[in-house]
Amino acid sequence: MSESSVERSDPSAGPSIVLVEPQLGENIGMVARAMANFGLTDLRLVNPRDGWPSEKARAAASRADHVIDAVRLFDRLENAIADRNFVLATTARPRDSFKPVRGPEQAAADLRARVAAGQGTAILFGRERWGLNNEEVGLADEIVTFPVDPSFASLNIAQAVLLMSYAFQAAGKAGDTAPRFSAPEAPPATKDDLFRLFQHLESSLERAGYFFPEAKREVMTQNLRTMLTKANFSEPEIHTLRGVIKAFDYEARRARVDHEAGGTDRHPEGEA
Structure with a gap:
């Protein structure tokens, strides 16, 4: 044709x-x-x-x-x-x-x-x-x-x-080339959430012996806080990070208990 x-x-x-x-x-x-x-x-x-x-x-x-x-x-x-x-x-x-x-x-x-x-x-x-x-x-x-x-x-x-x-x-979009869909925005964390993260992380690091030598504690703490502040975490991200720290703390406590008990492997109730 x-x-x-x-x-x-x-x-x-x-x-x-x-x-x-x-x-x-x-x-x-x-x-x-x-x-x-x-x-x-x-x-x-x-x-x-x-x-x-x-x-x-x-x-x-x-x-x-x-x-x-x-x-x-x-x-x-x-x-x-x-x-x-x-x-x-x-x-x-x-x-x-x-x-x-x-x-x-x-x-x-x-x-x-x-x-x-x-x-x-x-x-x-x-x-x-x-x-x-x-x-x-x-x-x-x-x-x-x-x-x-x-x-x-x-x-x-x-x-x-x-x-x-x-x-x-x-x-035809007058410069608007944004994607046709986007992920929902999570609410930004409050400063109170951020300060609680500082406290939680620093307490955990203190128990782990991270702040050594003592003379550098202030600089090390400020470096950590600066990094965490720059990240502009959302509220769910703060909660996730605190959950991660809590999990590390739990494993550290369990390792200490095992060591003090002479290496006996222990699990909390209900854990396989």
Whole structure:
């Protein structure tokens, strides 16, 4: 199936992702999965080597079926982007072109603005082995490239799509890239809790003979208190630490009792 033209898709859905002559169905599926992770749905294929539809693509999409089911096929790149107002071409290589070159963040912010203005946008991705040719890059308005290590600049196609999809979503959050969930915050410990921890720990260390020589006791105590204060412990963390100290104290007492009893192994009632 091929299309010489395409009905306009909803620009507010984000940029169209256009794969030019992708080779493996598995890679197309992983692209669909990456798009679905960040809310993009318009995937367009130009002459996929192994044809379409592809069960390998569907399997690799990991339930991103809504993207796979909506894939549109084209015989020419010009047809795939005919309804778009603005097109970016991705490339890792310098080109003999005077087109503006953007990083992913800057390019994504510009895409966001264009989408908000009602423009249809697209991002072009080339073949797995050698990307886009110069003629294909020439059809785009601007170039986007990734700040990868120049000694190993190769990204697979799904990685490249994932980076641009994430950048597009992040650009729509006005700088808010916080995780979508977070651990509940524990209440901070009161100073009284902290002082009780000092007292408990120092008493335990005193029994263990830690403060030696005596002349250094004050410095050693202050060092301990400074470390514990800087940690900004929560209330549950203080309780946990005191439980740890209590367990060490118990073992130390039991060792003393065993020693005084001539090495007889004793356990508190109910302990195995």
